[in-house]
Amino acid sequence: MAPIIAASFAGGSRGQYRITQITPVIGEGLAPVARLATHERAPLDFGDAAWTLRGTTGHVRYVAQREKVALAAVQPLLGRPEATCAALIPIRKSDAWWDLAQDERRAIFEERSRHIAVGLDYLPAVARRLYQSRELGEPFDFLTWFEYAPEHAARFEQLVAALRATEEWRYVEREVDIRLVKENANT
Numbered sequence: 001m002a003p004i005i006a007a008s009f010a011g012g013s014r015g016q017y018r019i020t021q022i023t024p025v026i027g028e029g030l031a032p033v034a035r036l037a038t039h040e041r042a043p044l045d046f047g048d049a050a051w052t053l054r055g056t057t058g059h060v061r062y063v064a065q066r067e068k069v070a071l072a073a074v075q076p077l078l079g080r081p082e083a084t085c086a087a088l089i090p091i092r093k094s095d096a097w098w099d100l101a102q103d104e105r106r107a108i109f110e111e112r113s114r115h116i117a118v119g120l121d122y123l124p125a126v127a128r129r130l131y132q133s134r135e136l137g138e139p140f141d142f143l144t145w146f147e148y149a150p151e152h153a154a155r156f157e158q159l160v161a162a163l164r165a166t167e168e169w170r171y172v173e174r175e176v177d178i179r180l181v182k183e184n185a186n187t
């Protein structure tokens, strides 16, 4: 089983990533800042951060066995040197979503919205990691993280637009789209 990873993302004046854009897609946005510091595993003092978001990886909720196999065959690891573009997209879903039963959520997520089937078309160009935040009492339910090379930036926009047009996204009540470029690790 994959280890559980706890991560923090701090928006402020420090960090390896330069923020190119912070777009409030729906609901309240996040304060505009210049840089993003990310840290996995150990908690870190981010000093003057304007905001800090936390999440942990966990077991998957909706992936069927054949999808697990299909994903494992094509999904790339994070940290590829050519994948200098990144996106941090924090998302909160509505009470209506959380009031649904597991089988109803799976039906919306995959049978009707094709989240995994659509996403698979964009692998291996895009590397991803999903962090769960809801159980931590955080302002967002999920922190979604993506890495891709500049040559795949247009494809990534296509993917995000396709997902936002789905039935699943009708349950998204807060979403902020943060785009980043990876720079020198010492900044």
Ligand code: HEM
Binding pocket: 059, 060, 061, 062, 063, 089, 091, 093, 115, 116, 118, 119, 120, 122, 123, 126, 128, 130, 142, 144, 159, 160, 163
């Ligand atoms: C790169 C292609 C993508 C693939 C292959 C993919 C795949 C997946 C998979 C397999 C899950 C289910 C995890 C589970 O079972 O718990 C998931 C969940 C999720 N993904 Fe994606 N995804 C992709 C892109 C995106 C993008 C671009 C966004 C945001 C704009 C996004 C947002 C989410 C969210 C919020 C969840 C959690 C849904 C929930 O638990 O209600 N995904 N994704």
